[in-house]
């Protein structure tokens with residue numbers, strides 16, 4: 001009906017990669033459930049200044065809600081606080097700020113993820129071994145939290161030595177560089193490498209491979225994306241030893257945004273479920289993901305068809321009106 005409010009949902013993504021693309025696509029599919037919602041997505045390509053400008057742009061345009069994954073904890077905070085102070089509800093997703101000026105958070109428990117990976121390594125090594133860690137971008141909240149959880153877990157295993165920690169930028173190439181530098185300084189007598197995402201784990205493995213060490217050292221990451229070249233496949237194929245599902249769940253992010261906009265009850269802190277991926281469950285997870293993909297493709301096709309019919313229908317209506325007027 002005509003008095004229904006139209007909503008513009010603005011989404012500020014810190015980066016551009018397949019994990020973010022999956023999330024954007026899910027968010028878009030989430031809008032199909034509503035006929036009064038427009039989604040605007042801006043990607044900052046890991047650039048704090050750009051993300052600040054993009055958020056300010058959304059605020060000036062008077063969007064109804066801002067969903068943001070802040071590149072680092074503090075650098076884009078002023079822009080986010082400004083949006084919040086102007087009365088725009090703010091959802092933080094995946095990454096956090098150091099400020100409490102936000103309406104709701106949705107993401108996964110990164111401390112728990114780091115801890116699980118520490119415990120996993122300790123159990124695989126029987127409590128004794130030498131480990132390296134490659135963190136995500138300095139100052140971004142998942143990197144801080146994953147490191148904290150990992151270091152906490154290893155404290156309980158005195159036989160596991162965290163030989164070196166180096167920081168990457170979430171990119172594959174940065175994992176490679178970090179690994180090269182660590183191999184240079186501590187040598188190749190290493191059992192496991194924990195990288196904060198699968199892309200960096202893959203980069204690190206390439207560095208080890210170039211030195212003939214890929215068979216000796218095991219690599220684990222986080223994200224476990226389904227699909228070609230994704231983390232689940234890498235685990236199934238033995239390229240990575242394990243990964244951890246870092247859920248995108250754009251549908252849940254969308255639902256939270258709608259609850260806030262429509263003044264329905266919602267929780268301020270929302271943690272999504274996650275799971276460890278090893279060779280034991282990778283195949284089953286891939287099969288499930290394939291099924292999901294097929295269903296999503298069907299949904300998108302149906303959405304396009306309905307749109308086509310609606311367009312045809314409205315054209316017919318216009319013709320009919322013209323006919324009546326003539």
Ligand code: FRU
Pocket residue numbers: 015016017019020094095136142170196197198222223246
């Ligand atoms: C995607 C990504 C993931 C990582 C997450 C952390 O942009 O780099 O690989 O798990 O961000 O926020």
